[in-house]
Amino acid sequence: MAGLHDQIAGSLIQDILSARYRVDERLPSERDLAARFDANRGAVREAMKKLEQIGLAEIQPGGARVKDTSEASLDVIGHLLAQDNLPDPKLVDQILVVINSLLKIAAEQTLELASDEEIAQIRELARPLYAENLNDEAHTLARFELFQSIMLTNKNLPLQLIARTLFEQFAPNVSVLNVSTTVDKAAYSQFAQELDSALQQRDLPAVQAIFTTLSDMNRESMMHALEAARHSLSQEATTP
Amino acid sequence: MAGLHDQIAGSLIQDILSARYRVDERLPSERDLAARFDANRGAVREAMKKLEQIGLAEIQPGGARVKDTSEASLDVIGHLLAQDNLPDPKLVDQILVVINSLLKIAAEQTLELASDEEIAQIRELARPLYAENLNDEAHTLARFELFQSIMLTNKNLPLQLIARTLFEQFAPNVSVLNVSTTVDKAAYSQFAQELDSALQQRDLPAVQAIFTTLSDMNRESMMHALEAARHSLSQEATTP
DNA sequence: CCGACCAAATTGGTCTGACCATATTGGCCT
């Protein structure tokens, strides 16, 4: 299924992220890599192009050099998360901070710019979360739809692009954690009700406070899910 | 200087962004495009790869289709800004909202996590802005260094990557505007002093308020610069 | 002994041409 260049790129990305090549170090030549992977140079070349696009390497006539992660593109995040069995908790928390902040910004802007109809639509999507006895799947779906609605109602294109990019890299790497089992549905119910009310009254400070609280909630439940997964993994290791 | 594939990519990007191809419409085949541009298929292929990377097209066996801008990568922003003589004011404002929000988040996190030494370093960089009689160049540099310091002191990698990416696309497209001539240096002086004090006392609400005000300031001065450039352009048109 | 300079080897960049697997198309048959 995956093209040869994808395998090569994946291997090189892994090598770079696991620090097998130091920053500023020259990568092997395309011809060498082609020989090592028993592949066409074109395939290696495509792989190198991907590295460059991700921002992990800088290709120049004379050789390709490894760049620091901090100079990379936002697309490295996904690769960083996928590096180990479990995603790095610190990185996960950083991502959550950013995503939740973006959500907060979107909500603030929505409050300021959205029409009454648009506000009403968002409020509709908060209703399902009133229920504290939703099953995990339905609860996850309801949360997702509410957040997506807030993001899309906002007409800020850069904000949307960032949020989507970040989420797309984030989601597949935390899906194994079954976060929905650790969310506090009672707290979410209160959140939904307060949000509904604050939206109706277009109460900016209230909305800000609500999303600050939400951020803490989400970060907490994610940390719990990560810890649970870590325990589960170490159990598997001892009883194979 | 620019490779042939870059010219082809640029032409295709322009065509897509100016809506000469509709969303979901099939692009001409690589062989057709090669003939049209009098180029090698490999060159066209590289150009198409770039389109796919930016997220403006989706390449599949059977043909390439145009995607909606909202599904693109964050890298479209630069191309969107560069599309006309002057960048789209609405888009510019949206970008400023996001950048300023990210800065605010970084500042909040810095307040929470940074060491006293790091805080002190940032405060140092606020000092130069006390002066209201800095020349434009020095003022721009001082602002830039302060903001960059806040961004880097924060250890949030995703936040840094997003901010840098956004800024790199933004800066070259607004550099023609000479924004520094429209900033209110007196207001900036007050901002710097308040920030210095708020950082020293680690006063979170104060920092939040300061950056909210800063955002409005920046957005205003950018709008003024845009308007000035617009007038300047229309004058040139009447007196060539 | 060191630095500047130059030629050779290496490297990425580009082009040509071909073949393959798959998707699309258009005609044919029912």
Add this chain to the structure above:
DNA sequence: AGGCCAATATGGTCAGACCAATTTGGTCGG
């Protein structure tokens, strides 16, 4: 008219070659 199938067009991959720029290593002169 609808379904089926072959012909065709398309993107995906590969091989081999040449070019321009960089890097490298040696040599010469100070």
